Amino acid sequence: MIESTRVPATRQSLVADLRALGLETGDIVVVHSSLSALGWVVGGAQTVVEALLEAVGPTGTLVMPTHSGFLTDPANWQNPPVPESWIETIRSNMPAFDADLTPTRGMGQIVECFRHHRDTRRSDHPTASFAGQGPAAERIVASHPLAPELGESSPLGQLYELDAKVLLLGVTHANNTSLHLAEYRADWPGKGLHRRGAPVLVDGRREWVCYDDVDLDKGDFAEIGDAFAASGRERTGPVGAGVGRLCAQREIVDFAVDWIPAHRTGPAGPLTN
Secondary structure (H helix, E strand, C coil): CCCCCCCCECHHHHHHHHHHHCCCCCCEEEEEECCHHHCCECCHHHHHHHHHHHHHCCCCEEEEECCCCCCCCHHHCCCCCCCHHHHHHHHHHCCCCCCCCCCCCCCCHHHHHHHCCCCCEECCCCCCCEEEECCCHHHHHCCCCCCCCCCCCCHHHHHHHCCCEEEEECCCHHHCCHHHHHHHHCCCCCCCEEEEEEEEEECCEEEEEEEEEECCCCCCHHHHHHHHHHCCCCEEEEECCEEEEEEEHHHHHHHHHHHHHHHCCCCCCCCCC
16 A cells, blocks of 8 residues: 555545545535545544544534445345355344444445544444434434335435535445435336345344335446536545545436436346345
8 A cells, every 4th residue: 555655645635635626614425435545544544534524524414324234134145145054043143233333344444433433423224324423413314214224214315305415535436325315216127125134123122123125226326427427517536546526416316316217127136235
């Protein structure tokens, strides 16, 4: 990392990069990130979190997805699957989701650092939680139903209503969770429901609950992002040694609602956990 980085990024340089990209004081922004893509950062993930909080300021709100896809039905696990004889043991013993304790999976170091911040609040969903900090955080994460986990009544729906921005740090729209909101709103051939299960706390007791939700598919999100960027409604610029992408969440969600039925020709695959 040191060898491939010309100048180390600092909190001050990252704030300057974010300002140049278009992030402003008072913004509500949902962030997807890759720490390694930003080059060598003095202080690592903590510095990035502090820079993001400084960029939006005390009147802004910072949000990140804190998904924990391992709290799912082991019968559906792949790459690798578990032996069939293990399934009931896993279902019966997997700990219930705990907003303070349950780690994220595949979300990156910046997200893990942010969720541990003393002022961060996390939504109560076993697999698709979001964490937020700032004046709008309570509204965004306070209520998060099992289903629709990424639909209108989820934090993504709240972000849409609040006219939030989407910030991609070193990643592409393949990682843009907001595009799942478009999947709930759009129709395409084969759109249907998928049975899910997860361990949750019900009146203080662990229970395995099952629920039906839209069968989501992020396989074409990068293509959607490329088409959206070509429309000229996305700003790009350097953030550290990486590339930052900034856009209005409403604009890309609305764009995807039109794009999906025009380009998807078959049933979705299950949401990768």
